[in-house]
Amino acid sequence: MSIDWQHYSLEQLRANATLTFRQGGGSRPDVLLIEIDGAKAVLKDQGGADKVFAFLIGPILNWRECKALKKLAQLDCVPDLLSQPSARSFLMSYHESEQITRLEKFTPDWPTFFAKLSIAINDVHTAGVAHNDLRNPTNTLVTANGEPILVDLVACFCRGRSWNGLNRWIFNKFCQVDLSAITKIKSRVAPQLITSEDVVAEDIAGRPGMALKHLGQLIRKVSRRLFTS
Numbered sequence: 001m002s003i004d005w006q007h008y009s010l011e012q013l014r015a016n017a018t019l020t021f022r023q024g025g026g027s028r029p030d031v032l033l034i035e036i037d038g039a040k041a042v043l044k045d046q047g048g049a050d051k052v053f054a055f056l057i058g059p060i061l062n063w064r065e066c067k068a069l070k071k072l073a074q075l076d077c078v079p080d081l082l083s084q085p086s087a088r089s090f091l092m093s094y095h096e097s098e099q100i101t102r103l104e105k106f107t108p109d110w111p112t113f114f115a116k117l118s119i120a121i122n123d124v125h126t127a128g129v130a131h132n133d134l135r136n137p138t139n140t141l142v143t144a145n146g147e148p149i150l151v152d153l154v155a156c157f158c159r160g161r162s163w164n165g166l167n168r169w170i171f172n173k174f175c176q177v178d179l180s181a182i183t184k185i186k187s188r189v190a191p192q193l194i195t196s197e198d199v200v201a202e203d204i205a206g207r208p209g210m211a212l213k214h215l216g217q218l219i220r221k222v223s224r225r226l227f228t229s
């Protein structure tokens with residue numbers, strides 16, 4: 001049965017939560033599995049973070065992630081945005097999957113999976129978005145069919161206009177950091193598959209890319225300190 005998710009308020013959605021993927025608190029949102037009439041979706045609610053953080057930063061984070069999901073709407077490797085029940089929350093399609101470094105039920109064919117992952121990341125970049133948090137393996141999910149699903153686009157960086165040289169430089173650096181995540185994940189789950197190209201990808205991401213990434217992490221850390229109790 002297909003459901004019109006737009007129909008449901010935040011309160012109604014939360015009342016139908018059947019699983020908590022991530023308990024909110026501090027600067028973290030609630031991430032909940034919602035089930036209504038047999039249909040499933042995932043609610044990410046920045047309202048679950050610390051009150052001050054949720055009030056001041058929540059809408060910005062929610063807006064950033066929804067913007068990225070809209071840009072990537074045509075890609076199968078990223079969840080579909082289903083509704084935005086409040087300024088601090090959104091609902092996305094549910095993909096039955098496991099985090100790549102915590103597989104229990106699924107056993108993907110690794111060479112095929114990594115070929116797909118590489119295509120998926122390049123497709124995201126072609127659509128004008130650098131994910132920017134793929135080195136965190138909890139953001140790469142594996143489905144029963146061995147398909148990669150990329151979640152958590154809150155730290156993304158979008159490609160700007162061609163005349164904006166600084167934006168393009170930063171965008172390219174973040175794309176390189178995304179690609180270097182493949183090497184990092186391989187080293188965790190299938191080190192035998194690391195190729196010389198992977199090693200080069202890790203090198204290219206190198207200092208400027210990692211420095212930018214660490215700057216982003218620092219900004220998040222400072223805002224967490226400032227706005228959470």
Ligand SMILES: Nc1ncnc2c1ncn2[C@@H]1O[C@H](COP(=O)(O)OP(=O)(O)OP(=O)(O)O)[C@@H](O)[C@H]1O
Nearest residue numbers: 021022029031042079092093094095138139151152
């Ligand atoms: N669309 C989805 N379908 C299935 N599972 C999902 C989906 N979105 C999120 N999850 C699950 O919820 C977890 C947390 O989601 P997400 O990374 O967006 O939140 P987060 O607050 O950034 O968490 P973390 O800090 O652990 O990265 C994912 O690792 C995954 O297990």
Ligand SMILES: [Mg+2]
Nearest residue numbers: 138139151152
């Ligand atoms: Mg995450």
